[in-house]
Amino acid sequence: MKYLDEFSDPDLARRLVEEIRATVTRPWAMMEVCGGQTHSIIRHGIDQLLPDEIEMIHGPGCPVCVTPLEIIDKAMEIASRPDVTFCSFGDMLRVPGSDKDLFRIKSAGGDVRVVYSPLDALKLARENPDRQVVFFGIGFETTAPPNAMTVYQAQKLGIDNFSLLVSHVRVPPAIEAIMQSPTCRVQGFLAAGHVCSVMGTEEYPALAEAFKVPIVVTGFEPLDILEGIRLTVHQLEKGEHRVENAYQRAVPAEGNPAAKAMLADVFEVTDRSWRGIGMIPQSGWRLSERYREYDAEHRFDVADITTQESTVCRSGEVLQGLIKPHDCSAFGTLCTPRNPLGATMVSSEGACAAYYLYRRLDAPAKREVSSVG
Structure with a gap:
C-alpha cells in the first residue's frame, strides 16, 4: 500500500472486522496508548464497528494532557516575565493552569509565540541576544529528539540566552504503572507506532512477560488500528502475551539509533509526574548535568511551584482509562473546547476533545461496516 486512502479501504476494513468477530469468544478490554489512535478510533467509529465483546480503553498517550499542572504554572510564571520570549507549539496555549493559560499571558502583554519547531525558538534567541528565549518542550519519545538536538545546538553555537522548559515523558513506565494499578482492567495494548519508530521495541517484551499482556505496535490509520486489534484478539484468545x-513500514525493531544517541547525551531519565495520574518512577527525562545550564526551571528559579487540581474535572480518570469522557458530569456542559476544565478537552489528541468533536455524548451505538472515514 502506497497511499493513505488505501489504509481506509472499507472492504478491507470489513474483512478485518469479520475476522475479529469470528475469533472473539469472550469479553476483552484493550488500551490504545496513543491519543492520536484514540482520535482515529472515534473519528472513524472503529469502536462502533467492533463486536460487543471488545472494549477499547483510552490511554494516557496525549502529551498535552499528561503535562502536569505544576509545569503549566511554571510556564505561566516564566512567560509573564518582561525579559522573556516564551515559545510553544500552539496546542499548549489554551491548556488551563491554576487560574490562567498562555493566551491570557499573551493578551496581558507577555511575549508568547507559537513556533513550528524548537529550532525556530533557537533562531529567535540568536537574533535577540538581549532577551531570554524559552521553548516549552513537552511530549513523549517522539518529540524529545528534536528538543534534545536544539539544546545540543545551543551549546555548540554558544547561545546562552536559550533554555528549555522540560516535560518529557516515557511510555513503557506508564504501561507498567497502569498494569500495577488495583483498578486496572487492561488485558492488551496497542502500542504507539511513532514512539516505537524512535525507540524501537526492545523495552516492551519484558512488560508483556511481566504482566502477561499482548502488546501490538500499531499505526494510526483505520486499517492499522483494526489490524492491531485483530492481532491482539488472536493473542488473547490463545492465551499468548x-x-x-504491526507497523513495520515505519518501525524497525532497533528504532532510530541516531535519535536514541542524542537522547542519551542530552537527557537523563528521572521520575516524572503525569497530570491526573501522579508520579511515575523513571517515566520522564530531564536535561543531563552537561546541559543543565539550559534548564529553564533552574534558570528562572521556579522549581518549587506547587498546585491543586480542579475538583470538578475528571480528566485524570479519563487518562487512566477508568471512565469515558461522557461519564463526567461536566463534559459538554461546564467543560467544552471554549471553556476547558482540563487538558483532555484542549489537546488535539485529548480523549474529551475527540468525544466532543465527533459528538460522542453518550455510549456508542453499534453500526455496520459500510464505510470507514
Missing part, C-alpha cells in the same frame, strides 16, 4: 510489530 508477545510483542508484535
Whole structure:
C-alpha cells in the first residue's frame, strides 16, 4: 500500500472486522496508548464497528494532557516575565493552569509565540541576544529528539540566552504503572507506532512477560488500528502475551539509533509526574548535568511551584482509562473546547476533545461496516 486512502479501504476494513468477530469468544478490554489512535478510533467509529465483546480503553498517550499542572504554572510564571520570549507549539496555549493559560499571558502583554519547531525558538534567541528565549518542550519519545538536538545546538553555537522548559515523558513506565494499578482492567495494548519508530521495541517484551499482556505496535490509520486489534484478539484468545510489530513500514525493531544517541547525551531519565495520574518512577527525562545550564526551571528559579487540581474535572480518570469522557458530569456542559476544565478537552489528541468533536455524548451505538472515514 502506497497511499493513505488505501489504509481506509472499507472492504478491507470489513474483512478485518469479520475476522475479529469470528475469533472473539469472550469479553476483552484493550488500551490504545496513543491519543492520536484514540482520535482515529472515534473519528472513524472503529469502536462502533467492533463486536460487543471488545472494549477499547483510552490511554494516557496525549502529551498535552499528561503535562502536569505544576509545569503549566511554571510556564505561566516564566512567560509573564518582561525579559522573556516564551515559545510553544500552539496546542499548549489554551491548556488551563491554576487560574490562567498562555493566551491570557499573551493578551496581558507577555511575549508568547507559537513556533513550528524548537529550532525556530533557537533562531529567535540568536537574533535577540538581549532577551531570554524559552521553548516549552513537552511530549513523549517522539518529540524529545528534536528538543534534545536544539539544546545540543545551543551549546555548540554558544547561545546562552536559550533554555528549555522540560516535560518529557516515557511510555513503557506508564504501561507498567497502569498494569500495577488495583483498578486496572487492561488485558492488551496497542502500542504507539511513532514512539516505537524512535525507540524501537526492545523495552516492551519484558512488560508483556511481566504482566502477561499482548502488546501490538500499531499505526494510526483505520486499517492499522483494526489490524492491531485483530492481532491482539488472536493473542488473547490463545492465551499468548508477545510483542508484535504491526507497523513495520515505519518501525524497525532497533528504532532510530541516531535519535536514541542524542537522547542519551542530552537527557537523563528521572521520575516524572503525569497530570491526573501522579508520579511515575523513571517515566520522564530531564536535561543531563552537561546541559543543565539550559534548564529553564533552574534558570528562572521556579522549581518549587506547587498546585491543586480542579475538583470538578475528571480528566485524570479519563487518562487512566477508568471512565469515558461522557461519564463526567461536566463534559459538554461546564467543560467544552471554549471553556476547558482540563487538558483532555484542549489537546488535539485529548480523549474529551475527540468525544466532543465527533459528538460522542453518550455510549456508542453499534453500526455496520459500510464505510470507514
